[in-house]
Amino acid sequence: MRCWTATSRGSPRQALTLNPAAPTPSLPADGPPSSSSSSSSSSLVLVRITHVTLNPADLNTLRLLPPWLPFRRAPVPGMDFAGEVVALGGSRASTDADAAPPPPLRVGDRVCGAAGLREVFTGRGTLAEFVLLDRALVTPVPAGWGGREAAGTMGIAGQTATAMVKRVVPGGDLRSDRRGLEGRRVLVNGASGGVGTVLVQICKGLGAAEVVGVCSGANEGLVKGLGADEVVDYRLHDPLETHLVERFGEHQFDVIFDCAGSQGLYSCSPGYLKPEGRFVSIVGGWSQGVVPYIRNKLRPVFLGGTPRSYDLFLLSASGEIAREVATLVEQGVIKQAVIDSEFPMEQAVEAFEKLATGRARGKIVVNISNS
Ligand SMILES: NC(=O)c1ccc[n+]([C@@H]2O[C@H](COP(=O)([O-])OP(=O)(O)OC[C@H]3O[C@@H](n4cnc5c(N)ncnc54)[C@H](OP(=O)(O)O)[C@@H]3O)[C@@H](O)[C@H]2O)c1
Known part of the structure; x- marks a missing residue:
């Protein structure tokens, strides 16, 4: 061969x-x-x-x-x-x-x-x-x-997107709980990439009240077409965190999914993520994954730690998650690749x-x- x-x-x-x-x-x-x-x-x-x-x-x-x-x-x-x-x-x-x-x-x-x-x-x-x-x-x-x-x-992309959502849905069963994100406000950083394009569709399809995608302006139409209610152009709004505080400080997110690997997005999250909100990152490596993981998980708030939950995970590909993704496709939650x-x-x-x-x-x- x-x-x-x-x-x-x-x-x-x-x-x-x-x-x-x-x-x-x-x-x-x-x-x-x-x-x-x-x-x-x-x-x-x-x-x-x-x-x-x-x-x-x-x-x-x-x-x-x-x-x-x-x-x-x-x-x-x-x-x-x-x-x-x-x-x-x-x-x-x-x-x-x-x-x-x-x-x-x-x-x-x-x-x-x-x-x-x-x-x-x-x-x-x-x-x-x-x-x-x-x-x-x-x-x-x-x-x-x-x-x-x-x-x-x-x-990997669809399995990761599905696994990310499972981490924030109580019970984690997306196949039977079609309203798992009902009423929740979600931010997807890196919304136009392989993982983000699936993630936006799942969040909207599972009833999120609002999905905001972060990408460059050139991809705004794409991300809105996948179901995002609003798109933030991170190139136009630099630093992104300052804009998020201004724009979403009064209407904070329940969940932030980070597919682009931004420490600043987490450090500043009290400005736009509810106190009980969830921050889920998938970006690994040493500088973007291991160091932030140790810092964000272990540093107590009184020593300067961020008072929000932090979750970094590594997908272990499996047929079971692939079948969950396929079910979301069959149910029309994921509409397009x-x-x-x-x-x-x-x-x-x-x-x-x-x-x-x-x-x-x-x-x-x-x-x-x-x-
Ligand atoms: N932990 C895990 O198990 C796991 C699994 C899968 C992927 N990952 C990691 O997750 C990340 C995303 O994976 P992927 O497959 O989606 O990658 P990808 O398809 O290569 O992502 C490309 C997208 O990233 C966007 N992007 C680049 N810089 C950005 C920024 N500063 N802010 C917002 N968006 C930005 C680009 O949008 P613009 O052109 O509009 O900027 C582009 O559409 C990678 O680091 C990957 O290694 C981890």
């Missing part, structure tokens, strides 16, 4: 090589492949990939994880995927902590989702014509959705370079099958 491999650490152009003849993964011999029957018990799925969407974490993996580690031989990058089931079987134990058994799959089914942390660390990613995945990471493509839309929405641009498989480096600008509107697609 053809696949992209990381041959060194660094920028996409330095790190990535297109391998035209890599071995196609196959089901292990200890579990006979099931090529015609349906299966909900098989633990492995061989998927022929049609579309991959990229995430900032893919860039971080290229920059940070050396390919010479013994457990990362010829590592393939990529997490999000959509494709078709080629074979089912295998008996490798799943590590996914799925509560409910996944729905049955058949050869030929269209599936989507995201590879998990284990696949990322061992370099068994999705930027390839075939990938062998734990069954627990895979979910059927919602009816009426194409591969590029499914990869972009049921992949926002696609920034699409590149053929041969131009994956250019796709990564577009991602690295930090200016993507929604998801960047790599079309593996030219479909």
Whole structure:
């Protein structure tokens, strides 16, 4: 098969090589492949990939994880995927902590989702014509959705957006509680990116009284079209926090979702976030994630800490969350996938370079099958 491999650490152009003849993964011999029957018990799925969407974490993996580690031989990058089931079987134990058994799959089914942390660390990613995945990471493509839309929405971005909302909805069950955000006022920072474009739709679809998106003015129409009641242009209003205090000081938010990684947004939040309000960030790394996490979580208010709750979390991709996203699609809560641009498989480096600008509107697609 053809696949992209990381041959060194660094920028996409330095790190990535297109391998035209890599071995196609196959089901292990200890579990006979099931090529015609349906299966909900098989633990492995061989998927022929049609579309991959990229995430900032893919860039971080290229920059940070050396390919010479013994457990990362010829590592393939990529997490999000959509494709078709080629074979089912295998008996490798799943590590996914799925509560409910996944729905049955058949050869030929269209599936989507995201590879998990284990696949990322061992370099068994999705930027390839075939990938062998734990069954627990895979979910059927919602009816009426194409591969590029499914990869972009049921992949890391949509799973993260869904998991963020679950953290602030009592009980955390978005599928049965369709009014989980009813009456609440929500701010989404980074509303035009891969995560933000899904987040705005979920917040509005789950009954938020008001959704305010923060992005550059060029993306105002996009974010309003996804359901935001108001958009704040962070370039026009600099510093953003001063404007938020003036504009929302009297009508404070119940929830702030930070998809852009702003310490100032949290530090100044008492000016526009209710005392019992929730601040949820997903932006990791050392300077934007670890240091603020320690400072914001551990510093008491009397030593200058911010008197608002702070939550930073790292998604662990799973089929269970992917299925929750798919249900939100089927219920019409998530109405559209926002696609920034699409590149053929041969131009994956250019796709990564577009991602690295930090200016993507929604998801960047790599079309593996030219479909
Ligand atoms: N913790 C986790 O599990 C997890 C999961 C997924 C993602 N993440 C992280 O979350 C962040 C967002 O991910 P993503 O996939 O949405 O990224 P993305 O698609 O690359 O985000 C691009 C968007 O960010 C916006 N943006 C850039 N700077 C901004 C700023 N200062 N204020 C507001 N918006 C700004 C841009 O809008 P404009 O062009 O309009 O400025 C652009 O639309 C990344 O740092 C990613 O690593 C974490």
